[in-house]
Amino acid sequence: MSKFDEKVQMYKEEASKLGLKISDDLLTKVAKSLGPSIYLGDASLVSGSDKEELDRVKTNFLIKKLGLADGPALDKAIAEVVNEMGTGNRNKHRAIFYALLVQKLGKESFFN
Numbered sequence: 001m002s003k004f005d006e007k008v009q010m011y012k013e014e015a016s017k018l019g020l021k022i023s024d025d026l027l028t029k030v031a032k033s034l035g036p037s038i039y040l041g042d043a044s045l046v047s048g049s050d051k052e053e054l055d056r057v058k059t060n061f062l063i064k065k066l067g068l069a070d071g072p073a074l075d076k077a078i079a080e081v082v083n084e085m086g087t088g089n090r091n092k093h094r095a096i097f098y099a100l101l102v103q104k105l106g107k108e109s110f111f112n
Contacts (some may be wrong), residue, residue: 011095025105044095048082
């Protein structure tokens with residue numbers, strides 16, 4: 001099994017443990033789109049309590065990558081994902097976080 005496959009498998013297990021419903025296909029495609037950052041400790045995680053980090057998620061992923069317009073809907077979606085993954089969960093994996101945002105905002109077609 002490749003390192004990438006190991007990471008994706010770990011994401012699937014973590015999502016399952018948290019009771020999150022994410023298709024394997026979407027999770028794999030989102031992880032692939034993140035490139036080498038999934039292998040880098042801090043870069044592979046999202047801090048749900050760091051406003052600057054959440055602003056970067058909004059700007060770099062939702063606005064620049066997915067092409068969404070800035071607005072309260074994006075902030076609401078991010079807050080909902082933080083809550084879904086657990087506010088006390090210190091291991092909010094970026095691939096899972098982004099996949100949940102993609103689902104919540106109905107942008108799955110971006111990864112087809």
